[in-house]
Amino acid sequence: MTQPALDLVIAALETIREKSDRAPRASRVALARLQAGDPITDSSRVAPASPTGRRLQSQDKAALLTEIRERVSACTKCAHLACSRTQTVFGVGNPDAELMFIGEAPGADEDRQGEPFVGRAGQLLTRILKAMNFARGDVYIANILKCRPDMAAGSFGNRPPTPTEMQTCRPYLVEQIEIIQPSVLVALGAVAVEGLLGTRETMRELRGRWHTYNSIPLMITYHPAYLLRNQAPSEKRKVWEDMLQILERLERPISERQRNYFL
Numbered sequence: 001m002t003q004p005a006l007d008l009v010i011a012a013l014e015t016i017r018e019k020s021d022r023a024p025r026a027s028r029v030a031l032a033r034l035q036a037g038d039p040i041t042d043s044s045r046v047a048p049a050s051p052t053g054r055r056l057q058s059q060d061k062a063a064l065l066t067e068i069r070e071r072v073s074a075c076t077k078c079a080h081l082a083c084s085r086t087q088t089v090f091g092v093g094n095p096d097a098e099l100m101f102i103g104e105a106p107g108a109d110e111d112r113q114g115e116p117f118v119g120r121a122g123q124l125l126t127r128i129l130k131a132m133n134f135a136r137g138d139v140y141i142a143n144i145l146k147c148r149p150d151m152a153a154g155s156f157g158n159r160p161p162t163p164t165e166m167q168t169c170r171p172y173l174v175e176q177i178e179i180i181q182p183s184v185l186v187a188l189g190a191v192a193v194e195g196l197l198g199t200r201e202t203m204r205e206l207r208g209r210w211h212t213y214n215s216i217p218l219m220i221t222y223h224p225a226y227l228l229r230n231q232a233p234s235e236k237r238k239v240w241e242d243m244l245q246i247l248e249r250l251e252r253p254i255s256e257r258q259r260n261y262f263l
């Protein structure tokens with residue numbers, strides 16, 4: 001397509017996106033790739049990076065994520081959550097991460113700080129990452145829901161997001177994944193799996209083996225909050241075995257000490 005024609009297509013799609021309730025048939029990522037001259041065969045999604053495919057540049061990814069973050073921070077699609085939240089919790093980490101973690105929704109700590117996985121479960125996730133030889137800033141961490149699920153006045157703890165809330169917020173996560181193009185996705189817990197894949201199965205059936213999301217390898221493992229509730233070494237070992245599979249998939253070196261954790 002010639003550049004003037006391409007500019008017209010991009011401008012028209014941008015106008016539809018801004019003015020219509022109906023989503024146009026190309027994502028902002030697809031538009032960015034069109035602008036960069038990338039060949040795109042499926043306008044509904046962007047294929048993950050391949051040895052032969054071109055990737056978005058890091059600075060493009062950061063700019064695209066900033067634009068979505070701004071839309072999320074102003075989002076009121078779930079009016080009840082927009083009223084109750086302190087702030088939205090978009091995501092954190094390396095826009096060019098090869099490893100991306102997906103949780104379910106912000107809790108009270110995350111709602112207060114505006115960052116996912118900063119409470120006790122988040123601190124455990126950071127320790128797991130360290131054991132894998134990753135810093136928190138090396139990976140990308142996001143939730144299905146960007147607002148904290150509201151709680152009845154006077155009640156404590158967290159409630160899981162409803163299917164409707166997850167469906168409403170999911171497009172933001174889909175865009176984040178399209179931009180980051182991780183080599184491996186990790187879904188933490190059954191609720192995250194339901195939000196991402198729309199499937200409801202037990203963790204016993206899901207965890208410990210490879211799945212795919214839009215051609216991206218997806219590992220499903222327990223949410224760190226589960227490990228805080230169940231401290232049995234056998235459960236810790238199950239999560240660690242899932243992490244070992246991820247390290248192998250990413251072709252990261254694994255020491256003997258790492259192999260033997262929780263045995």
Ligand code: SF4
Pocket residue numbers: 072075076077078079081082088145146147165168169
């Ligand atoms: S949960 Fe998501 S879709 Fe709902 S108001 Fe928050 S940002 Fe918007």
